[in-house]
Amino acid sequence: MNANFFDNWTNQLRKGVLELCILNDIRNRKMYGYEIVSRMRKTEGLIISEGAIYPILSRLKRQGLVDTFIMESPDGPARKHYKLTEQGEEMIAQMNAYWQAISGAMNSIEKG
Amino acid sequence: MITLSESAKKSLEDYLRQARAYLRGSKSVDADEVEQNIAEHIENELEGAAEPVSRDVLDAVLKKLGRPQQWVPEEELPWWWRIIFRLRSGPEDWRLAYISLALLVAGILTLPYAPIGIVLILAGFLASRAAVAEVGNAEELKAQKWLLYPSLIIVYIFVLLTLLTWPLLFIPLAGEYEHTMIESNSRFDNEIDYWIVAASVIVAGLGLWWSILAAAVLKPRKLLRVIFNPFAERLRSKWAIRLLLIGLAMLIISAGTGIVYYKGLI
Numbered sequence A: 001m002n003a004n005f006f007d008n009w010t011n012q013l014r015k016g017v018l019e020l021c022i023l024n025d026i027r028n029r030k031m032y033g034y035e036i037v038s039r040m041r042k043t044e045g046l047i048i049s050e051g052a053i054y055p056i057l058s059r060l061k062r063q064g065l066v067d068t069f070i071m072e073s074p075d076g077p078a079r080k081h082y083k084l085t086e087q088g089e090e091m092i093a094q095m096n097a098y099w100q101a102i103s104g105a106m107n108s109i110e111k112g
Numbered sequence B: 001m002i003t004l005s006e007s008a009k010k011s012l013e014d015y016l017r018q019a020r021a022y023l024r025g026s027k028s029v030d031a032d033e034v035e036q037n038i039a040e041h042i043e044n045e046l047e048g049a050a051e052p053v054s055r056d057v058l059d060a061v062l063k064k065l066g067r068p069q070q071w072v073p074e075e076e077l078p079w080w081w082r083i084i085f086r087l088r089s090g091p092e093d094w095r096l097a098y099i100s101l102a103l104l105v106a107g108i109l110t111l112p113y114a115p116i117g118i119v120l121i122l123a124g125f126l127a128s129r130a131a132v133a134e135v136g137n138a139e140e141l142k143a144q145k146w147l148l149y150p151s152l153i154i155v156y157i158f159v160l161l162t163l164l165t166w167p168l169l170f171i172p173l174a175g176e177y178e179h180t181m182i183e184s185n186s187r188f189d190n191e192i193d194y195w196i197v198a199a200s201v202i203v204a205g206l207g208l209w210w211s212i213l214a215a216a217v218l219k220p221r222k223l224l225r226v227i228f229n230p231f232a233e234r235l236r237s238k239w240a241i242r243l244l245l246i247g248l249a250m251l252i253i254s255a256g257t258g259i260v261y262y263k264g265l266i
Helices: A002-028 A033-040 A050-062 A086-111 B006-024 B031-046 B055-065 B079-089 B092-109 B114-135 B145-176 B178-184 B191-218 B221-227 B237-264
Strands: A066-073 A076-084
Touching: A002 A033, A002 A050, A002 A076, A002 A086, A033 A050, A033 A076, A033 B031, A050 A066, A050 B031, A050 B055, A076 A086, A076 B031, B006 B031, B006 B055, B031 B055, B092 B114, B092 B145, B114 B145, B145 B178, B145 B191, B178 B191, B191 B237
Parallel strands: none
Antiparallel strands: A066 A076
């Protein structure tokens, strides 16, 4: 019962946090899909199913927060890279500010 | 381009077909783009693997990618698509739940053509029982209950009513012997005399049956659980005791009335 609750809770939390992580990662550096997955998988517990990253990228693109462009690679085929759009930049700034506020509030609640 | 073994190729095709089917149902993603990303991901993961890549190696990559069902939130899919998807590749309990409801509806609609309707309702009942068995604990059934329980309830009500009332089938039999009994038994002057005694015997028989039934289900609850799963858990011993008391009261009162009336006819 408690394990179930924890699973549901982490699932819900992960959904939102994953988008925040992806946007922040792309903000710092233009990356291709597989590269994003490889970086995300390093954070334990962040992704349960690696394939879930790609629909998120597609959704972010449809929402105009990220864009794609093809970039030649010196050691392989040309790859589709992701970058933040102007709208994405504004959104991530808002999201980060919200995250800071929430985590700050969470810390003070936890300390009592 | 990585070379795959035949079985790995088939496994990949199945996986991509499933992913495509699921992603096409979502309005928020570009299915072709995601599919292309997934294909690239697999190529990257298999880079350096011994070729042709075996199915085991590929399946390990696919396992990490996860089931396509996990990729898109279900709420994003249109309702009709969710039904089709659950029927095609959804978990067994959902697939059986939809099949069960569809069979019940088809059974009710074809009920005027008796054998077909009854067979369909029974098939719906079996699909529901299979879905309940698949889940194991009925408490875990959430929205599926609305799809599964109608088939179960209809059949259980029929079984329960049959179990409780089958002795009443003797009423037409008593009707058949009415004239023979009146003619051969000098104590019956008219139909009323006969029917009072016959009704007393039948009600006493019903009471006796209820008493036996109640006594039988009072202890060996396992049988009840098997027959009326998943509702048997809600049955309480006090109900069996009440049925036993009612049955005994009916037996005593009706048998007494019958005997007294029959003797009084002399």
